[in-house]
Amino acid sequence: MVAELPAWAVRLRAERRNRLWSQKEMARRLVEAADEETRRGLPIRETIVRRIKAYEAGHNQPRDPYRLLYTRAFGISEAELFDMSQVPSRPTLDDVLAKLPDGDSLTPLPARTGRRIGMNTIADLSARVHRLRLADDVLAGGDLLQPAFRELGTATRLYREATYTENTGRALLGRIGELAQITGWIASDAGRHGEAAKVYRLGIHAAQEAGDGTLESNLLGSLAYQVTNVGDPHEGVTLAHAALDVIGPHGPARARALAWDRVAWAHVQVGEDESAMRALGEAGATLEQHGGEDEPTYLYWMDANELQIMEARAYTELRRPLRAVPVLTDVLGRYDATHARELALYLSWLAVALTDANEPEEAARTAWRMFDLSKDVASDRTLRRHRVVLDRLAPYRDVPDVRELMNHPQEAWRSE
Known part of the structure; x- marks a missing residue:
């Protein structure tokens, strides 16, 4: 151990x-x-x-x-x-995982009396998982929490109660792991961080039992991202590096790039600038190796735009706005407007970067757009970014554009 x-x-x-x-x-x-x-x-x-x-x-x-x-x-x-x-200097992986709530048991019942299932059931589960991911692109955690947990519960009960071959059982574990990843992500976006951590642990267990290192890495990386943002970022570093170790040097390029991306963000949050920049460089170099190899469908969103945004976010956190603003402006100019939550989040980074660049008027205009776009989005992530943007703009309260923004009724930014 x-x-x-x-x-x-x-x-x-x-x-x-x-x-x-x-x-x-x-x-x-x-x-x-x-x-x-x-x-x-x-x-x-x-x-x-x-x-x-x-x-x-x-x-x-x-x-x-x-x-x-x-x-x-x-x-x-x-x-x-x-x-x-x-x-x-760092907590160990076992120490970090020991602090998290246990996931539900995946132990099959001794006397399983459920129906017999085969690969057709697995294919149906795969389609439902992917639909849930696509829904998360355009809807927020608060909107998807109930259906996500319902799907995960159904899949877990199938594993415990149904009868199936060894190969089907391994495939079912993989779908449970994928459902746990997207359900944990949705729960985290809804502000249910304890439930998200529990679900991530369940998914890690399922991926390990299925022998799927790529999926395990994705789950560890997702958990690292949550812990980095709302927990102890030093523990986030441990989890992010564990995700990188699990995927190894031969996993799908986009999965390895994603792992490096999480490593970079964790190092940013503990103030380790050099390590963060090296990790971003590794992420970019790794993504360039992507060339149509077999890979899980859940990696569809990992592309050069996402890495550009992470790079800009890192520069924003490190107070290098002259590097962050051009990248964010470029990417946001081509971003899909139907992805309201992500667009609002990225606008929040742009607003902060503009503030650091001593452009409070433009920052305020960007914040207005971010707040208007996210007022009907049931996302804890966007709400947290609201507070960050307002806090960073507060020293510029005497600027008319900023004062108007700061005086706007806070409840107007959200649909209750």
């Missing part, structure tokens, strides 16, 4: 991952940190990678020269890196 590792092993892994280095990259850095004489005595790169894996698994603590090479590569003192009395 990760939580039982010695502190130094957890720290070695955390420091490597914080820098977005693979174990092969870590091996290269260790070699580069060696002087010429030490380098001649080092084994081949593959052997060093095996050593790194053993160190991070806690099998044995590094000895010289590796101990010294680690301190040079990380720029951290030996006492700080290997002192077992110190607390790890």
Whole structure:
């Protein structure tokens, strides 16, 4: 178990991952940190990678020269890196998941008396999941909460009560995982974060049982995004990196790009600018590898526009408006107006970036558009962004356009 590792092993892994280095990259850095004489005595790169894996698994603590090479590569003192009395800099994945509410059991009933199902049932479930995703593109969490939980409950009961072959059961677990992902996303958008976390855990369990690493990564990444935004962003970093580890280097390109995207956002929220920018670069480079390979249908929305928006959001959070405003303006000019929630959210980032660029009048005009667009949208995400935009504009209250916006009755921005 990760939580039982010695502190130094957890720290070695955390420091490597914080820098977005693979174990092969870590091996290269260790070699580069060696002087010429030490380098001649080092084994081949593959052997060093095996050593790194053993160190991070806690099998044995590094000895010289590796101990010294680690301190040079990380720029951290030996006492700080290997002192077992110190607390790890990041929570472990097990620690994070242990704080979440348990999902409903997926254990089949001992005496299943339900109907026998086959792949036709799975195909029908797949179609219903996809319809729910498409509905989420144009409707908000508050509108979809009930049907989403109803679909998830139906699928879970089928798994527990129906009879089926092993292959059908594995496929059913996959559909449950997909339903859990979109249901968790919908619940989070509706502000039901505890229920969302519970559903995500259920989905992670289902994906693991189905042996679907791509789906597990998507669920971990979705959970990371929620935890980063409304929980402890350091735990979000742990979850985002876990999603990246699960997908591995051979998963679908768009799934890997999405995992990097979540990593970038988590690092933005803990103020690790360099790590965030490197992750965004990895996301872009990975997305370019997409070339029509087989991939799950739920990746349909991951494209260059989404990465551009995440890049602009990152620049906005890092107070670099001159980088954020042109990208947001460009993307929003071509965004589908039927996706009211997403359009409103992205307008909120533009309003904040314009405020940081000392353009309060234009920021206020953008905020008006964002508020008008989202007033009938039952989304906790947009409501939270309302507050952020108003808070950031508050120092410009003496500007007439801003004053008019700030004096508008707050209840008028929402349909109760």
